[in-house]
Amino acid sequence: MALAGCGSNAHLPKHAAKTAPAPIRRRDVQLLNAALYLERRTVAAYTAGIPLLPRPQAKAAKQFLNEELQHTGELLALIKAAKGVAIPRAASYDIGHPRDGNQVLALLHELESAQIAGYLRAIPELSPGPVRAAVATILANDAQHVCILRLEQGENPLPSAFVTGRE
């Protein structure tokens, strides 16, 4: 399944860019762009997968999609605050070919976990501190998504006391 990416330039509050704290390093922009790519890929998967989910799961997935879009907006705001340039949306994302609800849940679980692992690699590298904290708020929400997806899949929602994206 390949789907055109959603969203290019989120509506960014002008004050945010003007008053964002401390200069964000060039390396930070690279890390934020890598996260943005993964978020957009996950947005594509939710968008393509929701029609295959039963109604209650679809309702939750729509909410998660909204939150993923919020994450892309947040990352775009951070990149803009750093006077960096956001990577363009890909024409399509390789998200496999899920054919039913179970396969969609498995795909979403995999992509959310990949995001978590990515954030945990990026967060110690990021500075200044408030940027690290801001990115951690996205990580925490993605961890919640994985937890609920695992419940929906009939799996243990809390396989570890430490969220790593590998559990």
Place this chain on the structure above:
Amino acid sequence: MTSMERGQSTTRRQLLAGGAGVGMAGMALLGSASALAATTKGAPTTEPQRIQRLLSVELLLVYCYQQVIASSLLRPAQRRALLPLRANEEAHVRALDRALKQLGGAQPPAPHTLAEANQDLSHRKIGGRLGELKNTKDALYLLLSAERVAVGAYFVALAKLESRSLITLSAEIMANDAQHEALIGELLNNGKTAEAVPYGLVQGVQ
């Protein structure tokens, strides 16, 4: 730009109005300094002090779980659902304790009585008092509020910590506590995910 991405800033403003889920742009709107500094009056200034503060929150959480799980307020299924959360909190305590020892810091005192725990809950502005909970909802709300305070403590710490290993550990635990928030929210709201995972940017309460 999709309509959903256009709507994102509105959502953030709504969250700001509600005092929750403030992101980077949100922090900037509030003034990043005030958003974080307001939470750090009398704040720890060294790495051991920061870990002590996180550990003290986790010790309170463990005590709250112990009391709620041992109470008669829960149905068996709810008690079973909370057991892994308590085990997670105990693992957090062990990990933070190890980290603190490596830094040469002393473990903060854990609450040993209801009065001590309630004083700590009051100090942290967590609603509900142990020993005075009337029903399941009261008990779950207390745990939810305590988890949100824990997430908030990690949010603040992540902006300040300098050691890479401590940053990673804090982020892993913050994410797990956020999962607890979601699961308690599911218990409180009969599996309604919209209420259980209400914010796209999870920063807890400071």
